[in-house]
Amino acid sequence: MNFDISSEQQILKDSVDRFVQDHYELDKRQLLVLTEQGFSNENWQTMAELGWLGVSIPEAHGGFGGNQIDTMILMEAFGKGLVLEPFFASTVLGAKAIADGGNEELKTQMLPGVVDGSRQLTFAYAEPQSRFDLEDIVTRAQEDGDGYIINGHKSMVLHAASAHQIVVSTRTSGGQADQAGISLFLVDADADGVEITSFPTVDGQQAAEIKLEGVKVSNSKLLGELGGGYNLLNAVATDGILALAAEAVGAMEILYKDTVAYTQEREQFDHSLSDFQVLQHRMVDMFMEYEQCKSLLYRATLEVVQNAGGAQRSVHALKYYIGKMGTFIGENAVQLHGGMGVTEELRIGHYFKRLLVIDAQFGNSDHHLALFAA
Amino acid sequence: MDIDLSSDDLAFQQEVREFLATNAYKHGADYAQWRLNWFKLAREKGGWDVTKWPEAFGGPGWSPTQHYIWEQETAIAQTPWDLPFGLSMLAPVLMSHGNEEQQNRFLPDIRDRKVNWCQGYSEPNAGSDLANLKTKAVLSEDGSHYTVTGTKIWTTLAHIADWIFCLTRTSDSGKKQEGITFLLIPMKQAGIEVKPIITLGGSHTVNMVHLTDVKVPVENRVGEEGKGWGYAKGLLAHERTGLAGISKSLAALENLRKQANEVKRGNGTLLDDPSYRAKLAELEIDLLATEFTELRSLASAANGAEPGPESSILKLKGTEIQQRIQKLTVEAGGIYSAAWGAMPVGHMFARGGMSGYLSSRAYTIYGGASEVQRDVIAKNVLGIKRSQTK
Numbered sequence: 001m002n003f004d005i006s007s008e009q010q011i012l013k014d015s016v017d018r019f020v021q022d023h024y025e026l027d028k029r030q031l032l033v034l035t036e037q038g039f040s041n042e043n044w045q046t047m048a049e050l051g052w053l054g055v056s057i058p059e060a061h062g063g064f065g066g067n068q069i070d071t072m073i074l075m076e077a078f079g080k081g082l083v084l085e086p087f088f089a090s091t092v093l094g095a096k097a098i099a100d101g102g103n104e105e106l107k108t109q110m111l112p113g114v115v116d117g118s119r120q121l122t123f124a125y126a127e128p129q130s131r132f133d134l135e136d137i138v139t140r141a142q143e144d145g146d147g148y149i150i151n152g153h154k155s156m157v158l159h160a161a162s163a164h165q166i167v168v169s170t171r172t173s174g175g176q177a178d179q180a181g182i183s184l185f186l187v188d189a190d191a192d193g194v195e196i197t198s199f200p201t202v203d204g205q206q207a208a209e210i211k212l213e214g215v216k217v218s219n220s221k222l223l224g225e226l227g228g229g230y231n232l233l234n235a236v237a238t239d240g241i242l243a244l245a246a247e248a249v250g251a252m253e254i255l256y257k258d259t260v261a262y263t264q265e266r267e268q269f270d271h272s273l274s275d276f277q278v279l280q281h282r283m284v285d286m287f288m289e290y291e292q293c294k295s296l297l298y299r300a301t302l303e304v305v306q307n308a309g310g311a312q313r314s315v316h317a318l319k320y321y322i323g324k325m326g327t328f329i330g331e332n333a334v335q336l337h338g339g340m341g342v343t344e345e346l347r348i349g350h351y352f353k354r355l356l357v358i359d360a361q362f363g364n365s366d367h368h369l370a371l372f373a374a
Numbered sequence: 375m376d377i378d379l380s381s382d383d384l385a386f387q388q389e390v391r392e393f394l395a396t397n398a399y400k401h402g403a404d405y406a407q408w409r410l411n412w413f414k415l416a417r418e419k420g421g422w423d424v425t426k427w428p429e430a431f432g433g434p435g436w437s438p439t440q441h442y443i444w445e446q447e448t449a450i451a452q453t454p455w456d457l458p459f460g461l462s463m464l465a466p467v468l469m470s471h472g473n474e475e476q477q478n479r480f481l482p483d484i485r486d487r488k489v490n491w492c493q494g495y496s497e498p499n500a501g502s503d504l505a506n507l508k509t510k511a512v513l514s515e516d517g518s519h520y521t522v523t524g525t526k527i528w529t530t531l532a533h534i535a536d537w538i539f540c541l542t543r544t545s546d547s548g549k550k551q552e553g554i555t556f557l558l559i560p561m562k563q564a565g566i567e568v569k570p571i572i573t574l575g576g577s578h579t580v581n582m583v584h585l586t587d588v589k590v591p592v593e594n595r596v597g598e599e600g601k602g603w604g605y606a607k608g609l610l611a612h613e614r615t616g617l618a619g620i621s622k623s624l625a626a627l628e629n630l631r632k633q634a635n636e637v638k639r640g641n642g643t644l645l646d647d648p649s650y651r652a653k654l655a656e657l658e659i660d661l662l663a664t665e666f667t668e669l670r671s672l673a674s675a676a677n678g679a680e681p682g683p684e685s686s687i688l689k690l691k692g693t694e695i696q697q698r699i700q701k702l703t704v705e706a707g708g709i710y711s712a713a714w715g716a717m718p719v720g721h722m723f724a725r726g727g728m729s730g731y732l733s734s735r736a737y738t739i740y741g742g743a744s745e746v747q748r749d750v751i752a753k754n755v756l757g758i759k760r761s762q763t764k
Contacts, residue, residue, distance in 0.1 A: 320659060
């Protein structure tokens with residue numbers, strides 16, 4: 001039993017911490033938020049050069065061959081900087097679906113570009129009616145010669161406007177909420193019939209609604225088994241949850257530490273705010289829940305990596321707790337900063353927004369508590 | 375990073391399981407005899423009767439992982455009752471601050487479970503503010519003995535104790551924390567009066583202890599006069615980094631889940647009640663988190679590091695979880711939870727549940743109230759210093 005990262009992972013951590021420190025001051029970040037693309041090409045290239053974009057991609061396809069622990073290290077640091085580049089959509093979600101479910105030719109064709117940053121992927125799993133149920137899919141893929149024709153509507157697809165390919169969950173058979181009958185396809189973003197409508201999200205990132213009308217894909221673009229795509233869908237969602245939780249833990253650390261620092265500087269009633277016991281105890285609770293989130297993050301991540309029996313339940317536990325405590329820590333950070341807490345000027349509000357968006361992705365707190373209790 | 379037990383740890387786990395299974399209590403046997411024999415056999419295993427003692431004093435010298443395995447296995451096996459006062463609270467103080475003669479005199483009887491100790495710390499006006507204690511100890515002119523007068527309160531099992539280890543005041547000058555002296559006092563003597571305090575659960579566990587002109591030979595002083603606070607405080611810190619009862623709580627929760635499944639509700643059981651089920655789930659998730667917080671803390675201790683910030687939260691989280699399990703047991707008892715004591719009505723497992731719950735309210739009060747724990751974390755972990763008042 002060991003909770004230390006390896007020396008290689010320590011080097012990774014040091015370099016990503018330095019990147020965040022050098023490139024992610026709030027002012028610089030907010031300028032990137034205002035651009036149409038919503039992130040920096042220069043940063044994206046740096047990430048590629050440092051090997052991060054291939055962190056979880058097999059070595060055979062030019063990647064680093066790491067596991068969810070390596071991704072956790074990157075995402076926790078990205079959470080501390082509120083990093084905007086689409087690493088999560090492209091490497092964690094899109095590349096995972098191809099690496100685990102694509103045929104050899106497709107992997108050879110797609111993955112090296114993800115690693116060097118020339119190709120960007122994203123993952124379209126949600127639909128307007130599906131709420132948080134991965135298996136609730138009405139987008140249909142119908143057999144047509146040596147391929148399929150897809151019709152449907154996918155929701156809240158991260159960074160779709162800048163993506164080259166989109167992994168799309170579809171139904172090839174079965175009823176609306178059946179786990180059986182789901183198939184995943186890789187669709188070119190510029191294919192005929194793909195209509196992408198982009199909008200900003202609360203946390204300054206980019207997402208899109210995607211309409212698919214008569215979109216043709218060849219058989220070779222099938223990821224996972226025909227009609228048996230649920231397992232792949234769930235595996236990608238699991239990696240997604242672990243990565244988002246790591247990012248959330250990074251954001252929570254900033255929130256509680258900024259609050260401790262601010263209450264020591266700010267004076268009212270001739271005292272530092274931090275002299276007041278009611279505020280001290282609130283901050284202790286924020287700190288404790290941050291540590292508990294970190295413990296569940298380690299638990300779920302290590303169990304998934306080691307394929308332990310309780311892994312799926314631990315992932316539900318993690319997403320529930322991150323959502324609940326992300327809101328708790330965020331709300332209290334704002335509260336304890338007083339009026340300044342509700343301004344755009346301080347960074348804490350931006351971290352709070354990110355935590356709220358994380359709660360809404362891949363199933364919120366209530367959703368995962370229900371799955372855990374089932 | 376990995377969560378596997380090493381092959382040595384797995385072999386140890388097997389050895390512990392075998393020991394506990396082989397020496398389990400057999401129905402109809404003489405309990406007291408089984409109990410003492412169990413400790414004797416544990417001792418023959420190489421210090422398994424004093425698992426937390428250092429090797430130099432006969433402990434097993436286990437790694438933190440081995441301690442964790444022991445805790446997990448003993449949580450689900452039947453082991454003889456044991457009291458922490460001599461074994462885990464006084465013994466470490468004697469080992470670090472007692473002289474050799476005191477160690478030889480007291481440690482063997484503690485180890486053999488022959489002598490029962492109680493702890494004389496709190497006083498009517500010294501609860502969370504323990505350093506405010508007033509029990510006076512006056513040294514005789516010839517320096518041969520102290521005369522002790524004062525009142526101790528919340529003294530657990532003082533009514534069955536042979537000895538009490540006491541914090542007393544030998545000086546009023548300087549800071550409150552200075553002038554406190556650590557004395558060892560036999561209970562069975564004139565001048566000591568024990569009065570029971572009945573707590574909400576209806577049980578007699580704690581007492582008020584009055585000491586009137588009790589003569590204590592100077593050989594019974596541990597360490598130096600006026601340095602007792604430091605010895606006691608070191609012990610409290612030691613206690614806080616200890617285990618938070620997580621393994622026992624995990625076993626209790628598993629039990630509760632099984633029992634709730636036997637409580638009928640409509641056409642199903644209590645486990646089908648979504649609100650009860652959600653409470654069980656939330657509790658289990660808190661336990662899964664706290665278990666890993668404990669493992670992180672153990673792992674850093676195994677590397678010889680100081681306990682990390684995460685270890686400070688174990689007492690708080692651990693005791694709150696224990697209380698929630700008691701509360702859910704009461705809820706499972708339904709209408710019968712109103713029956714006082716352990717009357718033979720209602721579900722067997724829920725009998726006396728309310729008493730257990732009421733008693734558990736003390737968990738977040740003793741050993742440093744939760745509010746004091748939060749004060750300590752704010753100061754020592756978050757680094758919040760009191761600002762200058764203007």
